[in-house]
Amino acid sequence: MATAVCPGSFDPVTNGHLDVFERAAALFEHVTVAVLINKTKSSVFTVEERMEMLSESLAPFPNVSVDAFHGLLVDYCRDKGISAIVKGLRAVSDFEFEFQLALMNRKLEPNLETLFLMPREEFTYISSRLVKEIGRLGGNIESFAPANVVAALRKKFN
Numbered sequence: 001m002a003t004a005v006c007p008g009s010f011d012p013v014t015n016g017h018l019d020v021f022e023r024a025a026a027l028f029e030h031v032t033v034a035v036l037i038n039k040t041k042s043s044v045f046t047v048e049e050r051m052e053m054l055s056e057s058l059a060p061f062p063n064v065s066v067d068a069f070h071g072l073l074v075d076y077c078r079d080k081g082i083s084a085i086v087k088g089l090r091a092v093s094d095f096e097f098e099f100q101l102a103l104m105n106r107k108l109e110p111n112l113e114t115l116f117l118m119p120r121e122e123f124t125y126i127s128s129r130l131v132k133e134i135g136r137l138g139g140n141i142e143s144f145a146p147a148n149v150v151a152a153l154r155k156k157f158n
């Protein structure tokens, strides 16, 4: 059975991401959640903090591991022997850009498939950006992100 990667910034991981990881874990022998190291993009959490929060949240899934990568995703997949990219699709608005990325990745590495999984409906409006904004402004984010992320955001924005 094939192995997959769920790539992203995960700044921070949300309940929507976790829903997609869980679905991927049921389909693949092994899933790597890979955090992009992107020095040009400002983030609230360091890559290490994001990986730690992901690892804590993913502890119940023995076939899911957490890693970080830089450079092209196709090169990372080639190096690790990963044959599929799994992305979450929340709404039609996600589709256009994800479609472009998927086709570009296929052009770069024809043997690598991209699969889209849809999270549960109640997670379709959640994004890391909104969770951070609501957290920064003192709103309740408990239903949008795991408890460790909620605590970490409260600490950051205290």
Ligand code: PNS
Pocket: 007, 008, 009, 010, 036, 071, 072, 073, 074, 100, 101, 104, 105
């Ligand atoms: O959570 P994000 O920021 O939407 O994730 C985007 C990500 C990391 C999946 C995408 O930017 C990516 O794969 N970057 C790695 C660099 C790369 O391969 N770029 C070419 C894409 S066709």
